[in-house]
Amino acid sequence: MNQALPTLTLKDFASDQEVRWCPGCGDYAILKTIQKLMPDLETPKENQVFVSGIGCSSRFPYYMNTFGFHTIHGRAPAIATGVKLANPELDVWVITGDGDGFSIGGNHMMHVLRRNVNLQILLFNNEIYGLTKGQYSPTSQVGTRSPSSPTGSIDSPLSPCQVAMGSGGTFIARSIDTEAKHLTSVVKRGHAHDGAAFIEILQNCPIYNDGIFEQVKDKKIAADFRVEVEHGEPIIFGKEKEKGIALNREKLELEVIAVAGNEDSILIHNETNKIQAQMLAAMGGEDFPVAVGVLYQEEKSSFVSDTQSQLQQARDKQASLEALLNSGHTWNVD
Amino acid sequence: MELAEEKLDEHHLDEKEVIDVVVRFAGDSGDGMQLTGTNFTQATALYGNDLSTFPDFPAEIRAPVGATFGVSAFQIYFGAEDVTTAGDAIDVLVAMNPAALVTNLGNLIDGGLIIVDSGAFTAKNLAKAKYESNPLEDGSLDGYRVFSIDIHKQVLAAVESFGLSHKDALRCKNMWTLGLVMWLFDRDRSTTIDNLKTKFANKPEIANSNIAALNAGHAYGETAELPAGIHVYKVPKAKVAPGTYRNITGTQALAWGLIAGSEMADIDLLFASYPITPASNLLHELANRKEFRVNTFQAEDEIAAVCAAVGASFAGSLGITSSAGPGIALKAEGIALAAASELPLVVVNTQRGGPSTGLPTKTEQSDFNMALFGRHGDTPIPVIAASTSIDCFDVAMEAVRLSTKYMTPVMLLSDGYLANAAEPWKIPAVDSLPTFSVTHYDDPTDFKPSIRSEETLARVWAKPGTPGMEHRIGGIERSYDTGDISYDPANHQKMTDLRKAKVDGIANDIPLQEVCYGNNSGKLAVVGWGSTFGAIHQAVKRAVSEGLDVSHIQVRYLAPMPRNLGELLSNFDAVIIPEMNTGQFIRMIRSEFLIDADGINKVAGQPFKIGEILAAIHEKYNELGDRGGKS
Numbered sequence: 035m036n037q038a039l040p041t042l043t044l045k046d047f048a049s050d051q052e053v054r055w056c057p058g059c060g061d062y063a064i065l066k067t068i069q070k071l072m073p074d075l076e077t078p079k080e081n082q083v084f085v086s087g088i089g090c091s092s093r094f095p096y097y098m099n100t101f102g103f104h105t106i107h108g109r110a111p112a113i114a115t116g117v118k119l120a121n122p123e124l125d126v127w128v129i130t131g132d133g134d135g136f137s138i139g140g141n142h143m144m145h146v147l148r149r150n151v152n153l154q155i156l157l158f159n160n161e162i163y164g165l166t167k168g169q170y171s172p173t174s175q176v177g178t179r180s181p182s183s184p185t186g187s188i189d190s191p192l193s194p195c196q197v198a199m200g201s202g203g204t205f206i207a208r209s210i211d212t213e214a215k216h217l218t219s220v221v222k223r224g225h226a227h228d229g230a231a232f233i234e235i236l237q238n239c240p241i242y243n244d245g246i247f248e249q250v251k252d253k254k255i256a257a258d259f260r261v262e263v264e265h266g267e268p269i270i271f272g273k274e275k276e277k278g279i280a281l282n283r284e285k286l287e288l289e290v291i292a293v294a295g296n297e298d299s300i301l302i303h304n305e306t307n308k309i310q311a312q313m314l315a316a317m318g319g320e321d322f323p324v325a326v327g328v329l330y331q332e333e334k335s336s337f338v339s340d341t342q343s344q345l346q347q348a349r350d351k352q353a354s355l356e357a358l359l360n361s362g363h364t365w366n367v368d
Numbered sequence: 369m370e371l372a373e374e375k376l377d378e379h380h381l382d383e384k385e386v387i388d389v390v391v392r393f394a395g396d397s398g399d400g401m402q403l404t405g406t407n408f409t410q411a412t413a414l415y416g417n418d419l420s421t422f423p424d425f426p427a428e429i430r431a432p433v434g435a436t437f438g439v440s441a442f443q444i445y446f447g448a449e450d451v452t453t454a455g456d457a458i459d460v461l462v463a464m465n466p467a468a469l470v471t472n473l474g475n476l477i478d479g480g481l482i483i484v485d486s487g488a489f490t491a492k493n494l495a496k497a498k499y500e501s502n503p504l505e506d507g508s509l510d511g512y513r514v515f516s517i518d519i520h521k522q523v524l525a526a527v528e529s530f531g532l533s534h535k536d537a538l539r540c541k542n543m544w545t546l547g548l549v550m551w552l553f554d555r556d557r558s559t560t561i562d563n564l565k566t567k568f569a570n571k572p573e574i575a576n577s578n579i580a581a582l583n584a585g586h587a588y589g590e591t592a593e594l595p596a597g598i599h600v601y602k603v604p605k606a607k608v609a610p611g612t613y614r615n616i617t618g619t620q621a622l623a624w625g626l627i628a629g630s631e632m633a634d635i636d637l638l639f640a641s642y643p644i645t646p647a648s649n650l651l652h653e654l655a656n657r658k659e660f661r662v663n664t665f666q667a668e669d670e671i672a673a674v675c676a677a678v679g680a681s682f683a684g685s686l687g688i689t690s691s692a693g694p695g696i697a698l699k700a701e702g703i704a705l706a707a708a709s710e711l712p713l714v715v716v717n718t719q720r721g722g723p724s725t726g727l728p729t730k731t732e733q734s735d736f737n738m739a740l741f742g743r744h745g746d747t748p749i750p751v752i753a754a755s756t757s758i759d760c761f762d763v764a765m766e767a768v769r770l771s772t773k774y775m776t777p778v779m780l781l782s783d784g785y786l787a788n789a790a791e792p793w794k795i796p797a798v799d800s801l802p803t804f805s806v807t808h809y810d811d812p813t814d815f816k817p818s819i820r821s822e823e824t825l826a827r828v829w830a831k832p833g834t835p836g837m838e839h840r841i842g843g844i845e846r847s848y849d850t851g852d853i854s855y856d857p858a859n860h861q862k863m864t865d866l867r868k869a870k871v872d873g874i875a876n877d878i879p880l881q882e883v884c885y886g887n888n889s890g891k892l893a894v895v896g897w898g899s900t901f902g903a904i905h906q907a908v909k910r911a912v913s914e915g916l917d918v919s920h921i922q923v924r925y926l927a928p929m930p931r932n933l934g935e936l937l938s939n940f941d942a943v944i945i946p947e948m949n950t951g952q953f954i955r956m957i958r959s960e961f962l963i964d965a966d967g968i969n970k971v972a973g974q975p976f977k978i979g980e981i982l983a984a985i986h987e988k989y990n991e992l993g994d995r996g997g998k999s
Contacts, residue, residue, distance in 0.1 A: 080835045096840050101832040103682050104842025106705050112672035116679025120638050124832050145668040348658035355631050356798045364614045365414050
């Protein structure tokens, strides 16, 4: 199949629609990265389908020159499941946001992950409702002042990667809107995964929540606030890679320690270790860097391949409408 | 109009030959009454009677033994003439315990036959049924023929040689009772024997003891000394058209109609659903038929189910979803997405008593308004209704045809009665079914998703995986010309008008409304939709035989309605509309055609009785003045 594919470039994947996000929106960077990596995926363009719900991020499919379905609030995972069940040959992407994917559509997200439906799910997390003009979202930090929480939000936020882990997700990763190289590599890994690939992308909303990820994005300070995890590599960060993550075995929790003199205590990232991945997904706040990269991957049979094998088994039987209608007890009247 | 009831001519069990009979088997939900009923139904069909059946089970899966709310019943109406309802009043009541007797006695005709298991009339069971004294002994059943047998004792004796436990032995009492009722109506036991052998193929001792019980019940009728007035009844065979027949429930017919629709349209189906009473059986039936072009998906909720169906339609299959009222309410946004993005979708609503959880196991027609109007925005969709169990087959095929031809969601209305009721079906020849092959668009020259047919106004269906067809659609208003997002005011007007015109135009693609019984004009038309068909049909037939000028019109196409319906109704002096709701379809008739129709409305969770419709016909007829005819 590869040989038959024409050589495509970013331009082939850009639709003729004028992009209408706010100037400076992190979505532009994500769009560009995805358009640019599409030719490398070796999937015919006509097999690419982008499905989205409602919100700023959900405009994404309009700007991809592929098949796209901009649907209703929170339901993209369910609609994408139907697309994939109807035609397993298709390469199906879900584009969603923190409100769409984890508030109104939280239930579908949980089930699409536990079923391991073969989809790439890109969650644009800007910790705010943008399209409805700035209300706090289920990932907003406590105290977020917004039109609907003028004195500060009181709900505790959820962590998308932790929820995805708890839902039985088989590929959990995190990246950053403007880190094109990192995002590209994570998305390509997710695309290659057989099952549901969940990728949280930290995305800046310059209008309603500007700078919320500044610590992990600002080149000057990011080294201290984020750690890029690589399978088989020690989990270290800081400008000089002088700090590392270790397990405090007594308290059964992670801690940040100096690398020097503690080389043997630094955790080695193991994508297949679920407990460790859960701890990495939870990192952040004042004491820990935010982990980016592929946090977890598990080989597990996928929903679509299991469905197909059951269908195949059923279809080994000869299907005859006439035989069906005449099955069971019948009688003749002369 | 007030709901009233007329007692129909009672069947005289004094005669050796009776034209038709209603038998009701009632017992605990664990007593196997449904199995007893279906076996009796098979034997009756083979005997050559026309018939209709209705299982009536409680919402509780296993209610406490002996409780009145745990009574499960199976009613069969069979006879020598055409039978279209499960019957008004019971001629023969089989009551396996006091609770079954007390909950069903009210529907038994005077002089009706009661077969009871006296072994179950213990002090404990009598108390559970709130009997202060034993009705078998206190004379309260004197107006009936009571055939009281200690079935417990009889069964234990009949199966003694098989070495079953006491509990397992007693479980054969439904077969013993069935044997007796089969003797009463001269039915052949061989199909039931075959069924038992198949069902218990791995447990021959269970099969053999049930067969022994069946035969013993039959032998009891032949040999025991019977109370006066109880004897074998002959019910003459019905005159039916030649052909091969089977019994079929509405659920089965609907599922098979969808499968037939997929074959005729040459298209794959994705049936996505979430379990809900009384719609779940449709999912079960289709989940077992994946050798056809059917896949099923049990979604996490009602919304996911409709959305997965819409996704499947976007991908080029036909998405189908199914539920009952509360679930359909949850699907409304997804249905509107399919309407906006102009994708095919079939939504099956097996209506039940509402609002909210309402009466999940009981029947009603109260979702008419929701089907026609229950969406945000100006969102017209076609709505069609099945009127009998076998009609579900044709209506399901029609839903597939309309949704794919017009690129629109179609709502198919069934109800709890139709879903569970069974009737004999003359099996159609597959080559006689209509074909309506569906094609996906694949011409890349100047392709736009908004290209539409001038005839149907439907847009093209271009599916992913087809080179050159890449396009984006969605719920945001689309430009009429390009299919791209458009906020242009004039375009929204044009698209809203287009969506309406497309659905309205279906009126030109459906049959003209016919009168199903009686004349095309006259004094009175009884107009129904859905499962009221059976009762209206019998009532109108009886009224006509009395010499009254009455016609029966049953409407399948509720939106858009047949284009001659208004004119047809205007040919009658009066119109009455029976509905199992407070009057929903009637508003449509009154507002669309300015016809001063009268409603007969019943929301008791039970189908109309023939006598209720007949009483309304008589009342209206009297009101109209000259009654005419012989009565």
